[in-house]
Amino acid sequence: MKPIKLSAIALIMSLALWFIAFSFASRLPRPAPNPLLHSEPEQTSTVVKPFTRTIENHLYEITPVFDYRLRGRVVSLSDAMGLTNITHKAAGDYLNTHDFCIVWGDDAEVVDLRKFSITHGDWTCYYFTRDGDEYRKFRPEAFSNNHVLPDTPKLAALFRDVRIGDEVEIAGQLVNYKTDHRGARNSSVTRTGTGNGACEIIYVTEFRFLKRHNEMLYRLAAFGRLASLVLLIALLVSFFVIPFLRKT
Numbered sequence: 602m603k604p605i606k607l608s609a610i611a612l613i614m615s616l617a618l619w620f621i622a623f624s625f626a627s628r629l630p631r632p633a634p635n636p637l638l639h640s641e642p643e644q645t646s647t648v649v650k651p652f653t654r655t656i657e658n659h660l661y662e663i664t665p666v667f668d669y670r671l672r673g674r675v676v677s678l679s680d681a682m683g684l685t686n687i688t689h690k691a692a693g694d695y696l697n698t699h700d701f702c703i704v705w706g707d708d709a710e711v712v713d714l715r716k717f718s719i720t721h722g723d724w725t726c727y728y729f730t731r732d733g734d735e736y737r738k739f740r741p742e743a744f745s746n747n748h749v750l751p752d753t754p755k756l757a758a759l760f761r762d763v764r765i766g767d768e769v770e771i772a773g774q775l776v777n778y779k780t781d782h783r784g785a786r787n788s789s790v791t792r793t794g795t796g797n798g799a800c801e802i803i804y805v806t807e808f809r810f811l812k813r814h815n816e817m818l819y820r821l822a823a824f825g826r827l828a829s830l831v832l833l834i835a836l837l838v839s840f841f842v843i844p845f846l847r848k849t
Contacts, residue, residue: 603613605839617827619780626818627765629676629714637768637811638709642745642792643670647774654758663750663836665774666790667801671747672770672811675763676714679721684848688723702726703769703795708743725750725800738740742792746800748773759808766814772807798804810818 627798649665679700681689689697702721717730717739726746730736749771751757763769788802812829 603838608832608839612691612836613830615825615828617825619822621639622822622825626815626822628672628815629673629766630714630814632709632711632713635710636675636707637674637766638673640672641706641743642672642788644668644775648760652695657693659693659695661696661778662780663696663776663778663804664697665776665804666773666788668773669775669801670772670799671703671705671745671803673703673768673780674709674814675701675767675769676704676744677702677719677721677726678763678765679723680739680761681723686723693732693780694786696750696780696789698757698792699749699763700724700726701747701749701760701763701769701771702745703747703771704744706743707738712738718796741795745792748786748788748800748802748811750776750802750804752804752806756805756808764814764819768811770807770809770811771803771805773803773805773844776802776804778802793809823829 630732647665647668648666651662651664654661654663681694681697681699681834682725689695700721702719704715708714709784711734713732716732717728718730719726721727728739728744730739749760751760752773769791774791775788777787787798787800
């Protein structure tokens with residue numbers, strides 16, 4: 602069998618591995634009692650004073666409102682600095698690097714979120730289900746979209762490693778902030794808000810994984826993605842670069 606044909610077969614297999622492994626890895630777990638996720642977010646008064654940060658030549662004025670600590674399961678996420686998210690960069694917002702949609706309490710322990718469709722836009726988290734029984738058990742106040750602002754590059758790197766299904770602890774301050782490029786963004790300070798302005802904005806100073814979800818499957822998916830990219834480049838070189846070099 603010719604090397605090009607073997608590479609094409611390997612590419613198809615790598616793509617299949619990537620798709621299948623990621624599909625199973627990102628499937629949320631069955632609901633079950635979980636002491637780590639049982640408690641409500643902790644919101645208390647703060648002594649942290651307003652401060653500023655400069656990122657990508659933009660000045661950010663940050664006003665802490667409350668100290669905040671949240672433990673929950675990530676059910677959807679958005680990389681604000683990713684290739685498919687253009688609105689954050691267009692708005693000059695390089696402080697809000699990620700959004701995490703998180704559940705806790707009954708929504709993590711009782712509700713079967715596998716029967717929900719949970720998706721993320723550039724700024725907003727959406728949920729939908731046709732299952733009336735699960736919807737009646739669902740508590741919107743135990744479901745939040747969190748705009749996270751990392752205090753350090755190390756925290757930003759940890760955020761990039763978060764996957765759907767991970768159980769995490771986030772701590773810092775709920776904040777309002779504005780830049781020299783756009784208007785102010787204000788954090789919700791209640792879990793019962795809906796619509797525009799209902800999201801929490803957390804300036805994160807502490808972050809840790811409580812439990813990684815389907816870590817081996819996520820690693821297989823990452824391997825499939827990397828192998829697919831390498832094989833695709835190899836095929837393109839074989840088809841276009843090598844024949845051109847032979848002609849010259």
